[in-house]
Amino acid sequence: MSKLARYLPILAWGRSYDRQTLVSDGVAAGIVTIMLIPQSLAYAMLAGLPPEVGLYASILPILAYAIFGTSRTLAVGPVAVISLMTLAAAGTVAPPGTPEFIAAALVLAFLSGLILVLMGVLKLGFLANLLSHPVVSGFITASGIIIATGQAKSILGIQASGEAMPELLATLTRNIGATNLPTLIIGLASLAFLFWVRKGLKPTLMRLGMAARPADLTAKAGPIAAVVLSTMAVAAFDLEAKGVKVVGEIPQSLPPLTVPLFDLSLWQQLIVPALLLSVIGFVESVSVAQTLAAKRRQRIDPDQELIGLGAANIAASFSGGYPVTGGFARSVVNFDAGAETPAAGAITAVGIAIAALFLTPLLASLPIATLAATIIVAVLSLVDFQTVRTVWRYSRADFAAMAATILITLGFGVEPGVMAGVALSLALLLWRTSRPHAAIVGRVPGTEHFRNVARHTVVTDPAIITIRVDESLTYLNARWLEEYVLEEIAEQPQVRHVILMGSAINAIDASALESLEAINHRLADAGIRLHLSEVKGPVMDRLARSHLLADLTGQVFLSQDNAFSTLLSAPDDAGAMTPREDLWLARGLI
Structure with missing residues (x-):
């Protein structure tokens, strides 16, 4: 059921x-x-x-x-x-x-x-x-x-x-x-009445003692009054004979x-x-x-x-x-x-x-100008x-x-x-996805939090650069990531460790995986180690099925603070967690 x-x-x-x-x-x-x-x-x-x-x-x-x-x-x-x-x-x-x-x-x-x-x-x-x-x-x-x-x-x-x-x-x-002229008079009168109904009828009814909700609902049903009055005017003054177009006969049927x-x-x-x-x-x-x-x-x-x-x-x-x-x-x-x-x-x-x-016979003399006014008042609320x-x-x-x-x-x-x-x-x-927000981050003094160096006063080290990418890595931005990392490295020749902070990365597709592998190899050629931190569980599961973790020149850290502290005090990676150990820890196995 x-x-x-x-x-x-x-x-x-x-x-x-x-x-x-x-x-x-x-x-x-x-x-x-x-x-x-x-x-x-x-x-x-x-x-x-x-x-x-x-x-x-x-x-x-x-x-x-x-x-x-x-x-x-x-x-x-x-x-x-x-x-x-x-x-x-x-x-x-x-x-x-x-x-x-x-x-x-x-x-x-x-x-x-x-x-x-x-x-x-x-x-x-x-x-x-x-x-x-x-x-x-x-x-x-x-x-x-x-x-x-x-x-x-x-x-x-x-x-x-x-x-x-x-x-x-x-x-x-x-x-x-x-x-x-008769059509214009009906049309303008209907417009004026309907606009007043929309804005002024409810306050008027409330001033006369009607409660707020009934007054609001009555105001919303106001267009019926315009239909009735204009139809009566056409019939009473024979305005159809004077060129006022009306709805005409409407079939009475389901x-x-x-x-x-x-x-x-x-x-x-x-x-x-x-x-x-x-x-x-x-x-x-x-x-x-x-x-x-x-x-x-x-x-x-x-x-x-x-x-x-x-x-x-x-x-x-x-x-x-x-x-x-x-x-x-x-x-x-x-x-x-x-x-x-x-x-x-x-x-x-x-x-x-x-x-x-x-009821359709009652609408035969309804002027089209009134319906047009109804449409105009309704659609102008969309503008x-x-x-x-x-x-x-x-x-x-x-x-x-x-x-x-x-x-x-x-x-x-x-x-x-x-x-x-x-x-x-x-x-x-596509434009936004292909150019995601990324930032170089450092540790906020006295905390374990890492923030954008351009926005905050943070602790950094010349030999360590941490890049936080605030977007999933896909084929749309894979090449952009390569260029971004290499540009940052080119501007800081003293860097020996690059940490890719993955706290905002929800997915890494096959194209982005190839780019990460390429970044790993190109940094290795320059004597720089690539590390990962705060990689989400589902992302780590997929990376574990690839060669990236086995070929990674650096380590995988559970937290960014652990990565920064470890590399800051032991540049030779002493005490750093192996990629497989970190994967087990992320799964709660150790």
Whole structure:
């Protein structure tokens, strides 16, 4: 049963489910449902899909995640960045809104689901760590700017197109003279109202006597008021006849059964975008899930999260939806509203299904300008210039990668931006790994501690040099280590002993082993002995299977203080431990 629960977390939390938990989940689901209805419609239109597709993507995918996901409060469904990536990817196949475009969106969801499930089964959740946080933050910031700019056309009631800022701004500028005044009034009024709801409604309600939590939840459900008021205004003043574009008729139905098109050439065309979409969606989702889980001292399983999100996307592909992931705003609302288990998501799915069956006729006169305002207010919270400033102060290398990701995404579009982000993350990782931090260390007076000679007043000896490398030794930095050691020796001709301090070395691969052997031989040719200190047990186990310990010109010491004291008082190595004895001692055998 425990092994089955590894892949079906519902078996774990479902056993303790009771009436009190149901009430908590039901309240949270009701609030999230109210929030999700306009968001689902808006994000589907952002993705270039009919509005009902957003509702379909918020039913079966949520149920699938409730069964397979591990987060108790993550709210899965359409989100802004994934919607924009879907538009960019499916737009290479067919124009938005066409049957071919919708088919491509289904294939994207299916491929993304397969990729995520496969990664989860193979326990490849760690691969998401290859995307650095500054790069992900930069990509999301740039995407938020593009999305907000793209929605300006709906606020103005004009035509505009383009996946990148230059083209978007050019088409907006060319067509701004055709602005529809009633649409502009609705759009600006909706924007002003939604911004006020986000910042001012909660304090106002609290001043009127409402408790903090109900006031907060009411404020988060504020977009529904914008939907209701703007829809009533369109119907009352017949604004559709005056050029105000509305959502139009939405089918009253549950999600249809759909089968992703099996077309090998289409799959080949969409596999790379699906992979990028999967990685970005997982990174965004798992970050939210981990943050919320930590607040309740819960934990999530990243590998099982891959399976949960994969199942959600596969469910979307068979129910007329499009790619989904965990949304930040909805998840926070779900958390604040008191959701205790993924059943809250399942109840939300039921609420969306009821809305799709019975409430869609009420949305026919909903102005698209209001949905655009909803998107703009939501995505501007993703634009984080504070992080840009923080990264600039902290690390110029991370800032360069972040700035490049932002500029490439803004200048060339979402797909080139995310590919550049992945490439820059990997390049930054490789650069840092290939040039690890290393220091010459000496003993702090009166202690057994050794610190960097450039930072501390320490005891050293001209005949002894200790090098501490703060990184695992791999093929990426093996040659660098050789050059570093030999450069230090060249600058200090009086050195007779080199101690490589291994307290921060967690692994030594075959290439690094060859470099250590080469260093040992080259130092021996110069009359210098190579010693090792504080080598970790697993690393020593591997070294014991090589020729390095047998050929080592020096000794292996259990501690750096023992190495320094022994060589300082007995340069001829009297009393030093043999490599094999030190290995036995490290294992606790002597």
